[in-house]
Every structure is written in structure tokens, then in C-alpha cells.
Amino acid sequence: MEFQGYIERLKAVFICEKYDAEIKKAKQEFIAHGGELGNEIDGYEEALDIFFDWYLFERPQLREGLTPLILFSRSNDLSDEDRKIYSDFLAYTHSIFIIRKSASNVKVMDIFSKKKYLVAGVPAALLEKGDMAEARLLLFRGEYRFSGAFCFYPESIHSIIKTEAAQARKTGAENFLPLIRKFRRLKTVWSRCSRMDVKKIYTLMEEGRLA
Structure with a gap:
């Protein structure tokens, strides 16, 4: 199978x-x-x-x-x-990944750990170099595969995610799930308020003034 x-x-x-x-x-x-x-x-x-x-x-x-x-x-x-x-x-990796190379085997980098992976079985049209997405990597017969669920982030949010990920590494954080959830929420809120600057939206969310 x-x-x-x-x-x-x-x-x-x-x-x-x-x-x-x-x-x-x-x-x-x-x-x-x-x-x-x-x-x-x-x-x-x-x-x-x-x-x-x-x-x-x-x-x-x-x-x-x-x-x-x-x-x-x-x-x-x-x-x-x-x-x-x-x-x-069971030994999955759930994170936000940056697509470094899109070919027969896709090269991705975990935004939090900076670890790189080669991922097999990805349709050529699905990912492009520079894309950033929440996803889950599974080990299958010695190769990494995506589970199939993705949350793609628009480029306007990339700098916020990179900055927060770097800060999390600096403080020695090990659990990145709260950040992943926060960025997913940011994308949803921004889709409703797309005329506002995304950094302003993020600031308001951090201050508890926008849910």
C-alpha cells in the first residue's frame, strides 16, 4: 500500500x-x-x-x-x-516550513529549529520556492512525506513569523505549538481586515484589542 x-x-x-x-x-x-x-x-x-x-x-x-x-x-x-x-x-514533525527547493524531492526548512528535510511525493504544482506553510512531516519507509494538510501563509506575514521564531529560539523555547496557533489565527483575522496593515493587526492582537 x-x-x-x-x-x-x-x-x-x-x-x-x-x-x-x-x-x-x-x-x-x-x-x-x-x-x-x-x-x-x-x-x-x-x-x-x-x-x-x-x-x-x-x-x-x-x-x-x-x-x-x-x-x-x-x-x-x-x-x-x-x-x-x-x-x-508517531515521530512526526509539526511545524512551519519554508520551501527552499521545489523539485522531485522538495527541500524544506523548519522555521523554528532550522532543521532541513527532503520531502518525497509532493505534487510539483503544490509548492514553490519561498512558500511558507504550517504542515506535518511523517516518516514513511525511510522518506519524509507531508501528511496532506497545509496552512499557507501570505508573504506579508513571513517577516513576522521569522522574527517571532528567531526570538523563540533565542529564549530556548521547545514548544512552538502556541506560536503556530497564533500565526494561524493572525492569517484568519488578516483575511477579514485585509485593508489594514498586517503588522498593525498583529500588534492589536498582541495587546488583546483584536480577537
Whole structure:
């Protein structure tokens, strides 16, 4: 089975009617963390992809206290080979990446750690050199692959992200999730107030004067 088949198999198990109540609660939590899922927002499909990516890979299920990925990796229904695949997925890297080179294998750099990766299996039309996007890297049979959910940042926001990432490294931060959520929120707010300077919007958000 190819990479996308493993992703779709995980989705099929945990994104279904059986988990409707769990997904509803997860959406409430996602919004409480600053995410938005209203179908009237710009980039609704992108936001929905990011939500389900978080739901599958990061959010513990209420009853078991484990993420869907962990639960599935422990399933008795998996072959040894498939269990190894899903266990490797557990060592994911969720970050904001800058695209350094777009070719058959895409070269990306983690904006926070400065670590570089070669990523396989990326459609040529999806990414261009200089793009910046929130994404999740998974290890698949010795190669890095994107999970498939992206939050692309307009160039006007790049300098803010780079500055904040550099400051986070300087202070020795290890958990960058709050920053990732903040930048995602900035993009959403700016899409509604696009006539305002994005740096002004960011300042107002930091001062608590704009939600």
C-alpha cells in the first residue's frame, strides 16, 4: 500500500459516524484554541484539513486518553508491516516550513529549529520556492512525506513569523505549538481586515484589542 492509502485508512476509522460526538467536541476545542471552522471564512477547506490533521495526530480521544494515531497503531487488526508504518508516523514533525527547493524531492526548512528535510511525493504544482506553510512531516519507509494538510501563509506575514521564531529560539523555547496557533489565527483575522496593515493587526492582537 502506498503512503496515501495509510492516511486514508486512518481517516476511515476515526472520521465516521461512530465518532460524530468526538469530532463535535474536538471542533469546540479547536475553536477554543483560536482556530476557526465556519464555512464563511476564507480558506475554509484548508482550515478543515488542519483541524482533522490535529484531530488524528495530536488530540487525545476523551475515553481512552490517546490520539487516534496511537490507538490505531496498537490495533490487533494490523499486520507487522502496517504497525511499523503507523508507529513511525508517531515521530512526526509539526511545524512551519519554508520551501527552499521545489523539485522531485522538495527541500524544506523548519522555521523554528532550522532543521532541513527532503520531502518525497509532493505534487510539483503544490509548492514553490519561498512558500511558507504550517504542515506535518511523517516518516514513511525511510522518506519524509507531508501528511496532506497545509496552512499557507501570505508573504506579508513571513517577516513576522521569522522574527517571532528567531526570538523563540533565542529564549530556548521547545514548544512552538502556541506560536503556530497564533500565526494561524493572525492569517484568519488578516483575511477579514485585509485593508489594514498586517503588522498593525498583529500588534492589536498582541495587546488583546483584536480577537
